[in-house]
Amino acid sequence: MAGQLTTFTFLPLLFWLCATGAHAAVPARIAIVMDDLGSRPGQDKQVLQLPPAVAIAVLPMTRTGPVLARQAAAQGREVLIHLPMESVSGEDAAARFLGQRMNRQEVLAFLQQARKRLPQAVGLNNHQGSLATRHPALMAWLMEALNRHQLWFLDSRTSADSLALQMAQAHHVPSTWRDVFLDHDPDPQAVQQQFQRLLDKARIQGSALAIGHPHPATIANLQQLLQRLPDDIRLVPPSQLLKHRRPATWQQSLSPSQKAAKNWKPLPSSTCCAVPKSKSPPLR
Numbered sequence: 572m573a574g575q576l577t578t579f580t581f582l583p584l585l586f587w588l589c590a591t592g593a594h595a596a597v598p599a600r601i602a603i604v605m606d607d608l609g610s611r612p613g614q615d616k617q618v619l620q621l622p623p624a625v626a627i628a629v630l631p632m633t634r635t636g637p638v639l640a641r642q643a644a645a646q647g648r649e650v651l652i653h654l655p656m657e658s659v660s661g662e663d664a665a666a667r668f669l670g671q672r673m674n675r676q677e678v679l680a681f682l683q684q685a686r687k688r689l690p691q692a693v694g695l696n697n698h699q700g701s702l703a704t705r706h707p708a709l710m711a712w713l714m715e716a717l718n719r720h721q722l723w724f725l726d727s728r729t730s731a732d733s734l735a736l737q738m739a740q741a742h743h744v745p746s747t748w749r750d751v752f753l754d755h756d757p758d759p760q761a762v763q764q765q766f767q768r769l770l771d772k773a774r775i776q777g778s779a780l781a782i783g784h785p786h787p788a789t790i791a792n793l794q795q796l797l798q799r800l801p802d803d804i805r806l807v808p809p810s811q812l813l814k815h816r817r818p819a820t821w822q823q824s825l826s827p828s829q830k831a832a833k834n835w836k837p838l839p840s841s842t843c844c845a846v847p848k849s850k851s852p853p854l855r
């Protein structure tokens with residue numbers, strides 16, 4: 572009797588699952604952040620043609636960065652402060668950066684200034700920073716500032732020795748990390764291979780985050796690749812991949828993307844972004 576009862580209960584449920592497709596696997600999630608925005612106005616604007624779930628990380632002290640951030644936020648796109656941090660090599664460092672010569676007050680003031688220039692920002696990631704991110708006091712002060720401004724943290728992972736993520740977790744700052752760089756080699760084929768790596772990682776891990784740069788080849792490739800994503804992959808804003816909840820003291824109104832994403836339409840491909848042949852050196 573008990574066996575019959577179980578069969579009668581189970582069969583309609585199985586039928587319903589098959590009929591509705593409710594058994595289908597949950598799609599793996601990918602997020603993409605475009606770094607280094609604000610210094611090349613022509614190229615930067617093309618990034619705004621990508622789906623609005625693609626976030627932008629803006630260098631705060633650039634002349635055109637704040638305008639771009641405003642336009643991106645109006646599209647419902649997430650904006651990050653791309654904070655210059657001291658690197659081991661020191662080469663190609665921005666004029667002002669978070670560095671080991673700073674004290675706590677200077678770090679807090681630097682963040683305050685960046686925040687003022689990019690009030691739309693919901694998160695922050697590091698530009699370079701292979702030296703600064705391994706400095707425990709600097710990272711502790713940075714996390715104190717992020718809590719103060721209610722900004723989440725994305726570790727760009729420019730160094731294997733980075734303490735940034737550890738410090739973010741210790742300070743209860745919602746955080747995540749970069750899994751793949753899309754364009755260390757901006758050759759179109761290399762970008763496509765890195766994009767495939769992103770999908771593979773997402774399928775294994777459940778989600779994965781990539782960082783790209785506004786190279787024309789990266790933008791052109793993303794335009795095409797994001798329009799024909801496989802059914803088992805979903806593009807989401809990076810704030811949906813945070814590994815820790817926001818503290819209860821933070822406001823809960825930080826995710827602007829979904830509504831604008833629904834209404835967004837890509838421009839015809841002829842208006843944007845021919846794939847170039849030239850190569851440029853990797854950024855770190």
Ligand SMILES: [Zn+2]
Nearest residue numbers: 606607698699
């Ligand atoms: Zn950068």
